[in-house]
Amino acid sequence: MTNQHEKLKKEINKLHQSYRILKSTGDDKRFLDLSRGYKSDRNRIHKEILHKYSDLFAVIQGIRKLSVLGVQNVDLLVYKNEDDFQNCIKRYNAINSLMIKYIDIFDEIICLIENGFPDGAMQRWRTLLEYSIIIIFILEQGEEVADEYSKNLLMSIVSELHHRKNFAWAKVANCFKGEKQITITKLLDNLNGIDIDTKKGFLAMYKLTSQSIHGSSFGVNLSFNDHISIDIN
Template structure:
């Protein structure tokens, strides 16, 4: 594509040149003018015209921005509606899970508020820490759903990364108990991200810094099973070459640069977010276990199967040429 402004600048100078030459009286004046013209520096004029033109473009854009935005929103609404139409059953399972978790935690909170004070005090710091971590995680789960419904698979998986990390922290606190939970709560007004974890007594005093990976290795969480998904989520989140060229929202081999909504790649964040929020909720519900909280945790774990089935089947239906994700015999045997 030609440089439109560059051509415009050249044409403008040429017009000025032609008009000026017409006013000259003889060939000698014309030759002198051409000589000066060839040596002239037009860089200042060029920059001035760039500035004037860009200012005019801003003024023009402001005049029509509302009309253009309405057109953009109309097109965007159509795209999102098509994604919703295709993935409706899958999205419904995620949204239902969000409501299930919210209702279960509300009931559980009421239960905890009514138990004996002495009993509650035994694990009050762990309960408080996990309650706040869970609240943050549940909001992130809703963010993931919202991003998926808008066709942003990469963004959804980036948010899953944070949800997964909260799960690791919650597992660590759940395992090491009150002293660690109290240290975690107390550190929220400091600049130390993970120094609170020293309260577990598992780290050498000679160790200068505590990292998230240190906590992961000490937590009672099967993080080894999640190494590949976590690596991919890191690539998606950070400015890596892998995350730039291997987009979740694009099929393998597609020579495209995704800059907007896509209907591909939603299965991974859909399934993984369901598993992670169920795990995180289970940790909270087991601080003061009851029959109701155990049932709620079991229900959420079983709902993962419903989520997986709908996302896998929807993917297989929309993308028939892609490898099948749902195998009735194989998937049902996992239940």
């Protein structure tokens, strides 16, 4: 499986490099052709990940790289691996449902971009970033946090989906002892494997995307269509 995984990583990196070269040279026609051809590559790699790479952390790494290719924004990397699966069973259970949704949202983003709806794609990117932050936070913080995250489903129902309960599970982490309220930005700030500049970049885009969904004058007049001019239908 290791050799197959390395082969897949090389293919993904090669495709990623092609995108970057074409974007930097401004060759819109070739970039358009590559964007159209990417759909078949995406489906093939997607299938290989689902059927050949059952290891949880290899799957997370593979899908993370596909997300970079698809939306050119998500660049969160999980460095930590596990030697004994029994030591991370609660994290596996917590992340399992997240990864299923992660794959679905990635496909939605590609579909929206391919059909000319960058505003919708960026809203799904916002969700993808939240999932990425939560996944990495759970992996870094350990089994107690993962267990609390899984229990949060019942707490959310009992509290009638009160927004203050969304990240209450993270309070058991050592970095949040004594905190009254946790937000997604606080989770991002406390990720160990992400440098400060990268965090600032993600936070700026996250805030911009969050503002665009509201009915304020700013939100109504902001459109990511103004920044994405290539029609890849």
